[in-house]
Amino acid sequence: MRKWAASILLAVLLPFLLTGCELIRTVNLQNRAIVQGVGVDWENGRYVVTMQIFSPEGSGGQTIVDPSKENAQIITCKGSSIAEAVENSALTQGKDFYLGHNRILILGEEAAKQPLRGLFSYFVNSLDSRPDVSLLITSGKAADILNAGIKQSILPAMSIENTVRNAQESGLSEEVYLIDAMEGLAQPHRSILIPYIELVEEGEEESLRSVQMEGMGIFSSDGFLGKVEGSDVKGLLFLRDTIKNTVYTLDSQEYQRAAVQLYQGKTTITPEITGDQVHFTADIYTRWTLLEKNMRPGAEFTEESLRRLETQLEEEIAEECREAFEITVKEYASDVFYLGDLVWREQPELWEKLREDWPAGLVNSELTCRVDVRIDRTGLESVE
Numbered sequence: 001m002r003k004w005a006a007s008i009l010l011a012v013l014l015p016f017l018l019t020g021c022e023l024i025r026t027v028n029l030q031n032r033a034i035v036q037g038v039g040v041d042w043e044n045g046r047y048v049v050t051m052q053i054f055s056p057e058g059s060g061g062q063t064i065v066d067p068s069k070e071n072a073q074i075i076t077c078k079g080s081s082i083a084e085a086v087e088n089s090a091l092t093q094g095k096d097f098y099l100g101h102n103r104i105l106i107l108g109e110e111a112a113k114q115p116l117r118g119l120f121s122y123f124v125n126s127l128d129s130r131p132d133v134s135l136l137i138t139s140g141k142a143a144d145i146l147n148a149g150i151k152q153s154i155l156p157a158m159s160i161e162n163t164v165r166n167a168q169e170s171g172l173s174e175e176v177y178l179i180d181a182m183e184g185l186a187q188p189h190r191s192i193l194i195p196y197i198e199l200v201e202e203g204e205e206e207s208l209r210s211v212q213m214e215g216m217g218i219f220s221s222d223g224f225l226g227k228v229e230g231s232d233v234k235g236l237l238f239l240r241d242t243i244k245n246t247v248y249t250l251d252s253q254e255y256q257r258a259a260v261q262l263y264q265g266k267t268t269i270t271p272e273i274t275g276d277q278v279h280f281t282a283d284i285y286t287r288w289t290l291l292e293k294n295m296r297p298g299a300e301f302t303e304e305s306l307r308r309l310e311t312q313l314e315e316e317i318a319e320e321c322r323e324a325f326e327i328t329v330k331e332y333a334s335d336v337f338y339l340g341d342l343v344w345r346e347q348p349e350l351w352e353k354l355r356e357d358w359p360a361g362l363v364n365s366e367l368t369c370r371v372d373v374r375i376d377r378t379g380l381e382s383v384e
Contacts, residue, residue: 033075035099037157038133039142040082040119041108049085050143051075051097052157074147082122099129103161105178106142106197107135112217112224117185124182131179134164137194137217145211148199163211164195171246171262173213174237181219189358191220191334193236196227218334220359226332228324235320236328238284239337241267247291250312254299258309259292260375271342273350278343281368282321288313289377310373318369325367335359 037052079085167173184192196214215229237243264287272279344351
């Protein structure tokens with residue numbers, strides 16, 4: 001009886017299973033172009049999409065990689081939409097693009113002025129794409145970055161990806177994934193960050209070309225709001241609680257040079273609400289290692305001198321955080337710290353009144369920074 005039931009079930013499902021296989025387009029691997037990096041520019045009312053394709057240049061077969069080579073080819077296509085541009089690429093090359101191994105998505109400055117949710121939608125809706133790519137922006141053209149011929153790694157796109165992650169690990173930038181940006185843009189009261197990356201040419205030789213991080217761009221669902229650069233980036237990252245490792249070099253009356261490295265940190269922001277007025281307090285807890293010191297003539301390395309160094313560092317971090325708050329919240333009217341979420345959890349009824357005018361309503365808010373610095377790792381030397 002069971003065998004008859006199984007046979008009937010199989011006969012019923014078989015046509016549907018066979019039809020389902022036809023709905024999923026299959027492509028032989030040899031007919032696929034493995035995309036490692038994508039750049040999007042905007043020129044004359046059309047998208048210009050630049051794709052860096054994996055193309056091993058080693059000897060002995062198509063899968064042999066030569067680390068001294070770029071191992072990549074560049075394909076450029078144009079269209080009134082991203083999808084049309086990719087489809088038009090079939091006119092110039094004979095392979096299907098596969099975005100499942102893509103590492104980076106770089107936006108040219110003009111492309112970043114277009115509605116971002118629409119621009120990103122292709123990359124999150126495409127069946128063979130991935131939403132966890134590293135998102136970047138450049139002040140010039142994205143094509144220039146991908147065409148630079150960077151040879152610091154097996155693949156140029158891999159080198160750029162490693163630069164972004166090294167900058168995050170050093171507390172100089174923050175890696176932002178496409179899916180995080182889409183999530184932020186889905187909340188009208190939030191703002192998102194996109195790291196800036198720029199091409200560096202040390203000389204005429206291609207082997208000396210590299211990229212470096214140059215601040216963070218701030219965006220809302222309405223578009224580009226502004227850029228944070230220099231030491232304000234550290235203040236931004238401290239307030240976002242995303243900085244886990246960084247180095248400061250200080251000088252004072254006692255220290256001609258003192259280098260300290262963060263090894264532990266935690267930031268908590270608390271809203272204080274009086275009527276319709278909101279005041280935020282950031283408590284920043286940090287622990288540091290004394291990496292290097294050079295005392296001035298006649299000065300001694302003592303417990304008191306170390307405490308004064310801690311106070312100096314506390315003031316510097318607090319100032320950077322206040323500057324970052326002033327620029328991002330008051331000048332750009334953005335909410336990259338998700339302050340609206342804090343108000344909503346604290347007073348839901350008040351949030352219902354404020355959310356319609358948020359984050360513009362943040363312009364009148366204030367921030368108090370309380371920084372706790374302890375340099376409790378001084379190496380083999382002891383303080384008196």
